[in-house]
Amino acid sequence: MPPCVLLAGFSCSCQTHFSSKQGTYPRAFGLGLYTRLNKAFFPFADSPGVRFSSCTPKVCIVGSGPAGFYTAQHLLKTHQNVHVDIYERLPVPFGLVRFGVAPDHPEVKNVINTFTQTAKHSRCRFYGNVNVGKDVSVGELKQAYHAVVLSYGAEGNRSMGVPGEGLAGVYSAKDFVGWYNGHPSCRELNPDLNCETAVILGQGNVALDVARVLLSPIDILKKTDITQPALEALVRSQIRRVLIVGRRGPVQVACTIKELREMVNLPGTKSEMVEADFDGVTEALKDLPRPRKRLTELLLKTALDTPGDKEQQRRHQASRTWGFRFFRSPSEVLADADGNKTVGIRLAVTRLEGSGEGARAVLTGEVEDVTCGLVISSIGYKSHPIDPSVPFDTRRAVIPNTMGRVKQATGLYCSGWLKTGPTGVIATTMNNSFDTARSLVEDMESEALDLSSVKTGSEVISALLEERGVKSVSFSDWEKIDSVEMSRGEASGKPREKILTVEEMIQVART
Template sequence: MSGHKLLFSGLKLWTSASCRWTGRHHDGVNRRGKAASFSSCSPKVCIVGGGPAGFYTAQHLIKARQDLEVDVYERLPVPFGLVRFGVAPDHPEVKNVINTFTQTAKHSRCSFYGNVNVGKDVSVEELQQAYHAVVLSYGAEGNRSMGVPGEDLAGVYSAKDFVGWYNGLPSCRQLSPDLSCETAVVMGQGNVALDVARILLCPIDILKKTDITQPALEALAESHVRRVLIVGRRGPIQVACTIKELREMVNLQDTRPEMVAADFEGVTEALKDLPRPRKRLTELMLKTALETPEEKERERRNKASRTWGFRFFRSPVEILADPDHKRTAGIRLAVNRLEGSGDAARAVLTGEVEDVTCGLVISSIGYKSLPIDPSVPFDQRKAIVPNNMGRVQQAAGLYCSGWLKTGPTGVIATTMNNSFDTARSLVEDLDSGALVVSAAKPGSQSISALLDKRGVKPVLFSDWEKIDIVEMKQGQAIGKPREKLLTVEEMLLEARK
């Protein structure tokens, strides 16, 4: 029996080419409160990417339309994307959104298919043939490079890979960073840069109680890194982290701040014109950098064996090599001055340079999205899919949400709002008839058949729950909330038991 016939056999409301809506949905509720006679189908939507953007989009779609079915496809066998692989291990409270995503994944009108690499195992065009709408939410898995000589030396890593290494991302398992130096330089001053600095300096006793991977925990226990400089091309008023992340650095056990007073010239005067969140953040920085702490805090700082500090108005020029030209021995920084003020201020080179001795350089200047399929429009310069409120330009029925839509900005709440906006655009298009659902679509049925033919076996949400149980048991055995499986092979083995 063909996929279409199998899908619709026994359903009297359906015909082979189209299906008539009688005003009732799956749950028998008439959404408009009266009989409807227009011709329509259960809209089938496919989401590519099982991270926060994908799950938030699915959540909103299911809530907005009682007749809508959503399938989420994810490249890895495990769901949750950056909540699992990006959030710092010492921030367990941020991972609580997993509970909401789990509810969505277990909804009767939502299905999860892990271990499916869209663009390789199945094309976007094939998904478009099977679904009424396709939402691309696969995030930003590329690195923005610094574009300086020496970037390929041993001892230089992207923050994305470094974070992936300590969080158990399978593709970063072999990273094995060399932590034998005393000074590390983190380029960038966003939340990810502060996460990296904090993990490098965090007492092992704290990390032992988190879901950081065992290989990372062992490497950090042996680490010689005692000083981390967090470098940015602009000034204190343009720093990109949040006050919560800065406060954690200020209060981090066994560390003290080490700032350059000259970097804060004129900042006190500029405070009065700053918006409140920025003002609070800048005040905390000023206090940390310039004020003499109270006795108890001074005592704590004097005992500290590790230091951290912001360095402002600096851009990377070159990674300096050791005499053998094999390893990182330092970084040459250009000294900048600012033109303009506030968020619009631009860093301009002064012609001066400064060399910093270090054995570890971590570039945290941003993630970037990559094109998934030649059929999908992609703006190489902005590294996003060109869109209007999540509607992909010149591609009816194609949508995008998350970092692929906006670029890598904001926190999980930002992604939530951005994803809800895309879902709203899709629902508006369904309600207005701009998105045509009069023709029946086979959805996952035809995609599953294609994957089967190609030897791809998806991991369902119930299979992920088997992995979840194993990881939590492994963690409990050593006093941790979870010990992650580190290879796709191990994940698939547990999923198929």
């Protein structure tokens, strides 16, 4: 028998073969067809020693933010044959790196260079403007690929659950950040900044980003990629005071020292703290781990230390103030006489039970009203289910999984915030995504993931999308958008001027 035989009338649909003691033979149209015909054509195949090797593994990733790209990067690096297709709802890639990172943090966006290398890899393809769950189902992706990785992040807002949160002047941090970063869905936000005081609920890095953008000198912002409509609104802004509210104390504050230091050193501003909020904190320092200790020491210094002459002069010249308010939890947003617009917020006073990271805030029964015209809720993002066929934990707003393997759904994986909830920074997401990629590769190698059948991948999905009138955007199309944005930014002295509508993005991509 010759070393390679094809069944008459058939062609080999992949470059894989099965092996036996008698030789190596191509698998015609996958294992299923061979199984039906093997008795007639390869009677020796049932004997001991026959082994089928795998088809080229085809994986699709849903979402092109950090989780999606890091998952793709690790798969391509650790498996020499895998092909990866990345599907993204918007015509532009990079998710929260583009739409979530503060405009005055360009160094954080340098990771885009690494993601671009991944997107241009010979075994990777990007398909933008494809809404999985609407344009194509997860079930259809599972039919077309050996594995599907869901990495579409957390696009929803956590509700405060208090009266008045629907009033004009109340925004989620996700939407507010999306507004000044050019997310198409937030283009019409148009927040009213014609008030003196803004209150931000939450004390994480996103809350500090928002506070910094609200208070930054315009000369700083106009050199960033902040959108022109947001820049113009901030030029007209009357906000001079920002309070950053948290239900626990200084020892539990959720921001990192880098973001806190930026607030402390923000030109034209000074801090405004409540000294009583720091009672007992100095004594607690000795028991804190080093990163938390350094952060708390900076808080204490900012709040309690007598400033030197230079700092005293800087504070004297400051026209804007910011400050943390600890041991406070929102209980109601207060409306004007017409019941339409925000004029203040009622904060319930809390106290801590327990200590350290595990301390829990409990209500004391006291309340405090703060006059303000803008309330921004920065209490967390939330994932939404994408498809009825995908398991989803509605309480935790994550996909139930074990090391990225979706429970009771072979061939389905998840990474990023969809896997863990909205925690950590980009480096956290990187490690989280690498773990998912490792799980997937382990399943390929152990044969827990079935690679025996040929999968058509993007060929069949592209045909489905074309049939449904969906025009996908390739990575080279994105580079046209990128080039136009960079040119527009250069013309106004900025690194980039983002295109703000999906329609214009697609128009530029098609040019």
